[in-house]
Amino acid sequence: MKQQNTMAKINPYITFNGNCEEAFSFYKSVFGGDFTHIERYKDMPANSHLPKCETNKILHISLPISSETILMGSDTCWETDTEFDTEARFGDNISLSISAQSEEEATQIFNALSNGGRINMPLQKTFWNAYYGMLIDKFGINWMISYDYPKN
Template sequence: MAQVNAYLTFNGNCEEAFNFYKSVFGGEFPYIGRFGDMPPSEDGKQVPEADKNKIMHVSLPISQETILMGSDTGGEWASKHVAGNNISLSVNTDSKEEADRIFNGLSAGGNVTMPLAETFWGAYFRMWTDKFGIHWMVNYDDPAKMQH
């Protein structure tokens, strides 16, 4: 069974926005990671100094079923940020197979913006825009690879 959550992308003010959302919804952030926490890319590229303190990922549980998630954009992605076009639907699955099935179905006729990746945080992850212009992410958190 998959869980669908809203994923919001900001242009440098994600932390401010999520502190505001937390003041309204209550609760705590179970995770908040910054771009400076990322390891260097495979080609040795480091995160630019201007982006190191920006939010790579934050989550705020709103109810038992719903998590509001977000991040800042940076680098070459920043120029593509458009207010109103900065919301994605994030699908968390119980297996790689389910992640593949959802990706293969919803990406048909669309545009893959981040191909399948085994991430440094232990997830099986993809991003795409479907043929209707809706932004999607699919994520499977492999319990054997999760970092805390």
């Protein structure tokens, strides 16, 4: 039996077709608290690997709903011709987001989950100071794996 990994945290990540901000405002009214992160597509650096979208769409938003769980989300960017060229379909618009404790842990988890699946975005350093990748495992489950580098 594989030893249980107690370091990584798993959080739900929901993708929307342009109404992410409205949905998260609703979730905030239900759960309370404050957004710990909100970024729009217009905030991306010019050289990012992400597609250009309607500038006011949500690139990433985070709402802590307990001491252990963060609800996260974004708007899809399906009007462009990239690997992100997909409209969110309800039923498969939720990913499990893993926050690893190190690059090594992120790599190990990413490689294990992608075995027999499909890599949508290889693990790489990103402009938001994370080591991040996306995949669909062999059972059709969407995963986002990240390690956030320490802030200087």
